Amino acid sequence: MLLVLKSTDEEHGREAARIVANAVRRNPALRLGLATGSTTLGMYNELGRLHKQNALDFSRVVTFNLDEYLGLPPEHAQSFHHFMHQNFFSNVNVDPKNIHIPDGAIVGNYDQYCCSYEQAIRDAGGIDLQVLGIGRNGHIGFNEPTSSLGSRTRLKVLSKETIDDNRKFFGPGEKIPECAITMGIGTILEAKRILLLASGSSKAAAIANAIEGPLTASVTASALQLHPDVTFIVDQEAGSQLKQKDYYHRVLEMTVALTPDRL
Numbered sequence: 001m002l003l004v005l006k007s008t009d010e011e012h013g014r015e016a017a018r019i020v021a022n023a024v025r026r027n028p029a030l031r032l033g034l035a036t037g038s039t040t041l042g043m044y045n046e047l048g049r050l051h052k053q054n055a056l057d058f059s060r061v062v063t064f065n066l067d068e069y070l071g072l073p074p075e076h077a078q079s080f081h082h083f084m085h086q087n088f089f090s091n092v093n094v095d096p097k098n099i100h101i102p103d104g105a106i107v108g109n110y111d112q113y114c115c116s117y118e119q120a121i122r123d124a125g126g127i128d129l130q131v132l133g134i135g136r137n138g139h140i141g142f143n144e145p146t147s148s149l150g151s152r153t154r155l156k157v158l159s160k161e162t163i164d165d166n167r168k169f170f171g172p173g174e175k176i177p178e179c180a181i182t183m184g185i186g187t188i189l190e191a192k193r194i195l196l197l198a199s200g201s202s203k204a205a206a207i208a209n210a211i212e213g214p215l216t217a218s219v220t221a222s223a224l225q226l227h228p229d230v231t232f233i234v235d236q237e238a239g240s241q242l243k244q245k246d247y248y249h250r251v252l253e254m255t256v257a258l259t260p261d262r263l
């Protein structure tokens with residue numbers, strides 16, 4: 001596990017974008033797993049800039065988003081489809097036929113639909129690099145506390161905490177989604193490399209529990225302890241409850257010196 005601590009939002013986004021951009025340069029047909037949320041915005045802005053100013057080419061990149069609210073059509077302002085088009089796809093040259101985002105507008109046959117999403121990931125050859133955010137309750141994707149650590153893409157009922165966190169994005173009287181379609185923990189763990197981004201003090205407990213706490217379905221991000229290649233990029237506030245920061249710092253220094261390709 002690598003932990004990179006950054007002080008400003010700008011540095012945080014730039015570091016995440018640098019890792020994604022390097023992965024795209026090494027493999028122009030990268031299979032890239034993507035996340036939504038305010039924490040990812042700096043990374044998406046920087047990737048847009050690298051595309052325009054440094055000709056970073058996404059034309060062969062294949063993307064798979066983690067999740068989508070059930071019941072929101074793609075054009076809904078709060079859908080993850082809308083978020084992705086607004087903040088990333090409209091600024092880079094990913095071929096629309098290579099974009100995969102779970103369809104929140106489906107009705108019925110959910111298992112069949114979720115199996116087809118898993119099959120699309122398999123058909124593409126699996127995910128090379130998966131970007132994640134983290135919820136206040138330690139969720140990744142929409143894998144709420146008590147999700148099976150072996151779970152696959154499925155319909156998931158959102159926790160009260162997540163629904164409350166999302167309330168601010170919806171207008172008064174507007175119905176807030178109570179379910180989502182999300183890749184499972186088992187799906188996420190099959191990605192070759194994982195990059196988790198966290199910022200702000202509201203994520204401090206989730207980050208400490210995920211990295212230094214026990215492996216538990218109560219904090220689904222703790223399942224990343226099972227993965228051999230995870231990089232956390234956190235700001236000072238999100239990292240404030242970590243106990244072994246000096247050790248992570250030394251690991252990073254040694255990695256730069258001995259195995260810089262890991263970065």
Ligand code: GLP
Binds near residue numbers: 132140162
């Ligand atoms: C939602 C998404 C998660 C994301 C989380 C954090 O719950 N399903 O994938 O990590 O939001 O969002 P933010 O970065 O806005 O705190």
